[in-house]
Amino acid sequence: MAKEINGYDLTTGKLAASFAGLRADGTTSSGNWLYCNSYVEPEAEPDAPIPGNRASLRNLDDSPFNIGLHPKWAWCWPVNRRIIYNRASVDLDGNPWDAEHPVIKWNPLKGATGGWDGDIADGPAVPMNKGGYYPFIMKPEGHARFFGPGLADGPFPEHYEPWETPVANAVSGQQNNPAFKIWSPQEQGAPDKYPIVCSTYRVCEHWQGGQMTRNMPWVIEAQPEPFCEMSEELAAEKGIANGDKVVVESARGKVEVVALVTKRFKPFQMNGTRVHQVGVIWHWGYTGLSTGDSANVLTPHVGDANTMIPEYKAFLVDVRKA
Amino acid sequence: MAEKAILYDATRCTACRGCQVACKQWNENDEYIPTVENGVPAKNTGSYENPPDLSPSTWLKMEFREVETDGNLRWLFTRRACMHCTDAGCVKVCPSGALYHDALGFVGYNKDLCTGCGYCIEACPFDVPRYTSNVLTGIARMDKCTFCTTAGLNRIVEGYEPACVKTCPPDALIYGDRDELLAIGRQRVEVLKAKGKSNAYLYGEREMGGLHVMYVLDDSPAVYGLPAAPEVPAATVAWQDVIQPLGWVVGGATIVGLGVNYIVARANAHKEEK
Amino acid sequence: MNQDKVEKYRAPIRILHWVHTVAFVTLFFTGLVLFVPQLGFLAQDSWTRVIHRIAAVVFIIAPLIYLTLDFKGAVRGVKMAFTWSGEDLGWLKAAPGYYFFGNEKGMPPQGSLNTGQKLWWFIVIVFGVVFAITGLLLWFGRAALSAQAVLWLIFWHDVAFIVSGAMLLLHVYLGVLHPMMTESWSAMASGKISREYARTHHGKWYAEISKSRES
Numbered sequence: 001m002a003k004e005i006n007g008y009d010l011t012t013g014k015l016a017a018s019f020a021g022l023r024a025d026g027t028t029s030s031g032n033w034l035y036c037n038s039y040v041e042p043e044a045e046p047d048a049p050i051p052g053n054r055a056s057l058r059n060l061d062d063s064p065f066n067i068g069l070h071p072k073w074a075w076c077w078p079v080n081r082r083i084i085y086n087r088a089s090v091d092l093d094g095n096p097w098d099a100e101h102p103v104i105k106w107n108p109l110k111g112a113t114g115g116w117d118g119d120i121a122d123g124p125a126v127p128m129n130k131g132g133y134y135p136f137i138m139k140p141e142g143h144a145r146f147f148g149p150g151l152a153d154g155p156f157p158e159h160y161e162p163w164e165t166p167v168a169n170a171v172s173g174q175q176n177n178p179a180f181k182i183w184s185p186q187e188q189g190a191p192d193k194y195p196i197v198c199s200t201y202r203v204c205e206h207w208q209g210g211q212m213t214r215n216m217p218w219v220i221e222a223q224p225e226p227f228c229e230m231s232e233e234l235a236a237e238k239g240i241a242n243g244d245k246v247v248v249e250s251a252r253g254k255v256e257v258v259a260l261v262t263k264r265f266k267p268f269q270m271n272g273t274r275v276h277q278v279g280v281i282w283h284w285g286y287t288g289l290s291t292g293d294s295a296n297v298l299t300p301h302v303g304d305a306n307t308m309i310p311e312y313k314a315f316l317v318d319v320r321k322a
Numbered sequence: 323m324a325e326k327a328i329l330y331d332a333t334r335c336t337a338c339r340g341c342q343v344a345c346k347q348w349n350e351n352d353e354y355i356p357t358v359e360n361g362v363p364a365k366n367t368g369s370y371e372n373p374p375d376l377s378p379s380t381w382l383k384m385e386f387r388e389v390e391t392d393g394n395l396r397w398l399f400t401r402r403a404c405m406h407c408t409d410a411g412c413v414k415v416c417p418s419g420a421l422y423h424d425a426l427g428f429v430g431y432n433k434d435l436c437t438g439c440g441y442c443i444e445a446c447p448f449d450v451p452r453y454t455s456n457v458l459t460g461i462a463r464m465d466k467c468t469f470c471t472t473a474g475l476n477r478i479v480e481g482y483e484p485a486c487v488k489t490c491p492p493d494a495l496i497y498g499d500r501d502e503l504l505a506i507g508r509q510r511v512e513v514l515k516a517k518g519k520s521n522a523y524l525y526g527e528r529e530m531g532g533l534h535v536m537y538v539l540d541d542s543p544a545v546y547g548l549p550a551a552p553e554v555p556a557a558t559v560a561w562q563d564v565i566q567p568l569g570w571v572v573g574g575a576t577i578v579g580l581g582v583n584y585i586v587a588r589a590n591a592h593k594e595e596k
Numbered sequence: 597m598n599q600d601k602v603e604k605y606r607a608p609i610r611i612l613h614w615v616h617t618v619a620f621v622t623l624f625f626t627g628l629v630l631f632v633p634q635l636g637f638l639a640q641d642s643w644t645r646v647i648h649r650i651a652a653v654v655f656i657i658a659p660l661i662y663l664t665l666d667f668k669g670a671v672r673g674v675k676m677a678f679t680w681s682g683e684d685l686g687w688l689k690a691a692p693g694y695y696f697f698g699n700e701k702g703m704p705p706q707g708s709l710n711t712g713q714k715l716w717w718f719i720v721i722v723f724g725v726v727f728a729i730t731g732l733l734l735w736f737g738r739a740a741l742s743a744q745a746v747l748w749l750i751f752w753h754d755v756a757f758i759v760s761g762a763m764l765l766l767h768v769y770l771g772v773l774h775p776m777m778t779e780s781w782s783a784m785a786s787g788k789i790s791r792e793y794a795r796t797h798h799g800k801w802y803a804e805i806s807k808s809r810e811s
Contacts, residue, residue: 049493058493060513204338217352218343222372224364243368258366263388263395290364417629418636437639439630441750444743457736460649461642557747561754569631569758576762580769583696590698591775 002053005031006039015041015052018079034077054080065102065118081120087135088144094127153179153305162314163302164251166191167270179305187300189251194316196234197268197277198248200295201313206283214288226284226292227258230319231265234276238319245322248280248298250315255280255293256322278319282312325427326478327500328469328487329507330401331538332546333514334494337370337384337399341486341495345403348485349472351379351465376402377452378465382486385547400546401495401537404429404450404467408531411445411554414562420464426478427500428469428534438462447530447552469534503536510538521545530554601788602805604708604798608666609673610787615658622651623727624764627757649735656728676709677718687711698776705799712770719763723756730756 007016007030019036022028030036042051050056059072069082076082083089086103090096094106094116104118106127114126125132134142148154159171163182169175205223206213213219228248230240240246242261247254257280268275284292299312346352366372373380382403389396406428413421413429420435421442442451442464455462470477470484477484483497496503507524514522519540526533529552537543543550605613626648629635638644663670686704688711693699709717730753738746771780779793794802 218346220364221346222339222343223366223370224372225366227366227368241368243366258368260366260368260370263390264397416636417631417633418639419633420636435637435640437630437636438642438645439639440738444746444750449743458649459642460645460735462645463642555744555747557744557751561747561751565751565754565758566631569754569761572758572762573765576765580765580773584769584773584775586696587698587775590696 002055003039004029005035007031007033007036015039017041017044037079038075038077065105067101067103069103069119071119079120081122083119084122085135085137085144086119086122087125087132090127092128094130151306153177162311163300164189164191164194164314164316166195166197166275166316167273170271177305181303181305181308183301183303187252189300189316191316194250194318195276196317196319197275198250198298198315198317199277199279199313200282200299201279202283203281206281208283209285209294210283210288210290211285213283214285214290217289220290224290225258226255226281226295227260228278228280228319229260229262229265230278231267231276232261232263233267234265234278234319235259235261237276238321240319240321246319247322248278248317248319250298250300250317252300253297255295255297257281257293257295278317325500325534326469326497327406327427327503327534327536328484329496329498329503329536329538331494331496331510332399332401333510333538333540334492335384335399335401335490336492336494337386338491339384340489340491341401342380342383344485344489345382345467346379348470348477349381349468349475351381375452376450376466378454378463380452381465381467387545387547389545398541398546400548401535402450403535404469405448405526405530406467406469406534407529407552408533409554410530411447411558412442412451414554415441415445415558417441424469424471428471430471431464431466431468432473433463433465434473436463438464440464445555445558447549447554500532500534500536507536507538514538514540601790602794602802603787604783604789604794605787607787608662610784612658612662613784616655619651619655619658620764623648623655624757624761626651628761631754631757652728652731652735655724656732659724674721677714677721680714684711684714695774695776700796705803706797706801708798708801710798716763716767719760723760726752726756727760 003015007022007028008014009016009021009028011027016022016028016030016036017040019030019033022030022033022036038054040052040054045052045054045057047059048054048057054075057072057074060070061072062068062070071080071082083103089098089103090106094104096102096105102118104116104121106114107117108114110117122135123133123137128134136142136144139145147156153160158174159169160177161167161169161175163176163180165175203223205219228246235241238246240259240261242259244259245256246259247256249255265277265279268277280295280298282295284290285294296312298315298317299310300315302311303309304311367374370386371383373383376383382401385400385402387398387400389398408423408427410421410423410429413423416422417439418435418437420432420437422430422432424430438453438455438461440453440455440462443449443453451464451466453462453464470482471479482488487495487497496506504524504527507527511522511524521540521542523539523542524536525539525543525546525548526536537546537548539546539548626639626644629638629644659670683704687706690699690703691712694703730749733741734746734749734753741749770777771784774780777797779789779797783789789797791802
C-alpha cells in the first residue's frame with residue numbers, strides 16, 4: 001500500500017524516486033504526489049529497517065548541524081524536506097544567517113557544481129547571488145507575505161483573544177476578531193463565573209467521537225472513561241483528589257468526568273492574574289460499550305472568520321467536585 | 323544456541339500501549355476486558371495506566387511517571403512485565419516445574435502444570451506473577467508473560483518476534499540475540515551519556531544473573547520504578563538450597579537407619595529365641 | 597477385670613489418634629508432592645491443595661474437640677510431653693543396645709510413654725502448632741503479609757514437614773515393624789496389652805496402675 005502511494009514509473013516498473021518525475025501522460029502512477037520519495041527502490045535506501053521504505057528509518061544521526069533535525073528518523077513530505085522555505089535561513093551567498101543553528105548551507109565543493117549541506121533545500125536553486133530565486137516558492141513573487149488580501153479578517157495579521165477569555169487583549173485594542181461567525185451570542189460565558197480556561201483534545205486510544213473505538217473492548221480497557229486533566233495547584237484549591245468525579249461547566253452546559261491531577265499542567269500568570277487551565281477529552285458520547293459525557297457540550301458555537309472552524313480549543317469553564 | 327532477549331528503550335517509547343493490547347490480542351487474554359456481555363465496568367482511576375495493575379489477563383502494561391527535577395518535568399514510561407531472569411526466583415521455587423528455564427534463556431511457563439501454590443508470587447523480586455484463586459478450595463492458577471511461547475500460540479518457535487515487539491511503532495522494543503542487544507544497549511547508553519544523561523544505564527545486563535528483557539534508561543533505575551538491586555529472596559535460598567536437600571538427607575538417613583535397625587533387631591530376636 | 601490384659605488407651609484417645617493419623621498422613625502426602633519435583637504433576641489443577649486443606653481442617657479441629665470433651669485429661673496428657681528428668685537420659689543411654697540388640701536389661705523401667713514416645717508426643721504438639729499457624733497464615737493471610745513473611749512461613753512449614761516426617765516414619769516403624777514392639781499396634785487398635793508386655797515395656801506405669809486398680 002505504501003508503495004502504491006509513493007508511486008511507480010510504469011515504463012520500468014520501478015518505484016518513482018521523486019514527484020518531479022511524475023507525469024500526466026499515463027507513464028507514471030502515484031497515490032499521493034506528496035508521498036512520492038517515501039518508498040524507493042531498496043538500493044536507494046539500503047540501511048532502512050525495511051530497505052527502501054524511508055518511513056521505517058530509525059537513525060538518530062543529526063549531522064551535519066545537530067539542530068535537532070534528525071533527517072534519518074522516518075521520512076516527511078515533500079522529499080524529506082524537514083523545514084520548508086529553508087532558503088530563507090541563508091544570505092544571498094548561501095551562508096546561514098544563524099551560524100550556530102544552520103538549517104542549510106551552500107557547499108561549493110559538493111557534487112559537480114556545488115550543493116547544499118543540511119536539510120533538503122527548498123526549490124532546487126542555488127544561492128541568490130549565483131542566480132537563484134526567492135525562497136517562498138509557493139508564492140508567485142517568492143516572498144513571504146505580510147499583507148494577505150482576500151481574507152475576511154485581513155489583510156494584516158493581528159492577535160485576537162478567543163471569544164471567551166479571562167484577560168484583556170494585551171496586543172490589540174480590538175478584543176475579539178470582528179469577523180467571527182457567532183451563532184448564539186447569548187451563550188457567552190464571562191470570566192467571573194467561568195474563570196478557568198478549558199481546551200479539548202484527544203487520546204491516542206480513541207478517534208473522533210468514539211463511535212468506532214468505543215465499541216472495541218481492548219481499546220476501552222486501555223482508555224475507559226473521559227477525564228479532565230488539571231494542575232496539582234487547581235486540584236488543591238478545589239479540594240479535588242486524583243480520580244474523583246468532577247463537574248466541568250461552561251455557559252452552554254456541563255459534563256461529569258474523572259479528574260486526572262497532573263504535574264503537566266501548571267497555572268499561568270497573565271497580566272498579573274493567576275489563570276488555571278484544564279483539558280477535557282472529547283471522544284465520548286451516549287452510545288457504545290463505553291459511554292460518557294461529551295465534551296462538546298461545553299464548547300462555544302463560534303466560527304473562524306475565514307474557515308468557520310469552531311473555536312473548540314479555547315473557552316471558559318468552572319470545575320468543582322461532583 | 324544463542325540466547326534471545328528483548329531490548330526496551332525507554333527514550334524511544336511513546337507509551338502508545340500498542341504492546342499492551344497486542345499482547346492481550348495474541349494471547350487471547352480477554353476474560354476481563356469490559357464488554358456488555360461480561361458486565362465488567364470500565365473505570366478510570368485517575369491515570370493513563372489502564373488496567374491499573376498486572377493481572378492474570380494483563381501480562382504487560384506501561385507505567386507512567388511524572389518526575390520533576392529543578393523545575394524540569396519529564397514524563398517517563400516504564401515497561402512492566404516478566405523480566406525473564408537468568409537466576410529466576412520463581413523457577414527456583416516452582417514445585418511442579420510449570421516454570422522453567424527455556425533453552426533460549428527466558429522463563430517459560432506451562433500453565434497446565436501449575437499447582438496454584440503461589441510460591442512464585444513471593445519469590446519474584448519484580449512482583450510480576452498474578453493468580454486467580456478461590457480462598458476456600460484453594461484452586462488457583464498463575465499467569466505471566468511467556469515471551470510469546472505459550473503452547474499453541476508460540477511465536478518464537480516459528481521464528482517470529484514477540485507480539486509486543488512486532489507492534490512497537492518507534493522500535494522502542496527490539497528482539498534478537500542477547501549478545502547483540504547487549505552491544506546495542508551499551509552503545510545507546512553511551513550516546514545518552516554523551517548528551518549529558520550521566521545516570522544513563524543499561525538495566526538487565528547483570529541483574530538477577532542477567533535479564534532477558536533489558537532496558538535502556540536515561541536515568542537511574544529507581545527513577546523509572548525499577549528495583550536497583552533485585553535479588554532472589556534469602557528465604558528461598560534457605561528453603562530450596564539448604565533445607566530441601568537436608569530434608570532428602572534426613573529422610574534418606576531415616577529410611578536407611580530403620581532398615582538397618584530392622585535387620586539387626588530381627589537377627590538378635592532370632593538369636594534370643596534360640 | 598480381665599487377668600491377661602490391661603487397658604492402655606481408652607476409646608476417646610484411640611479415636612483421636614486414628615482420626616489424626618488419617619489427617620496427618622493425608623497432609624504428609626499432599627505436601628510431599630510439592631517437595632519431590634518428580635511428583636509435582638500430581639498437584640496439577642490444585643487437586644492436592646484442596647485435599648490438603650480439607651485434611652488440615654480435620655487435623656486442627658479433632659484435638660480441639662477432644663479438649664472440650666476431656667479438658668482435664670488432655671491437660672494431663674500434654675503435661676507429660678513437657679515433663680523431662682534424668683530418667684530420660686537413662687533411656688537415651690540404653691536405647692541403642694535395646695532397639696538394635698535387644699538388650700532389655702539395660703533399659704530402665706518406663707512410664708506410660710517411654711522417653712522415645714514422649715519425644716514423639718512433644719514433636720507432635722510443638723510441630724502441630726507450627727504447622728497449624730504457618731498453614732493457616734499461608735491459607736488466609738497471604739494478601740495481608742509481605743512476600744518475605746510468606747516465604748519464611750513456607751520455610752518453617754517445610755522444616756516442620758521434614759522433622760515430623762522423619763519421626764512419622766520412625767513412629768510407624770516402631771508401631772508396626774520392630775521385632776520387639778509386638779503389642780504396640782494392638783495398644784492403639786484395641787486399647788489393650790498383655791500384663792507381660794506392660795511389665796516389660798512400661799514397667800513403671802504397670803507398677804503404678806496395679807496398685808491403684810487393685811485398691
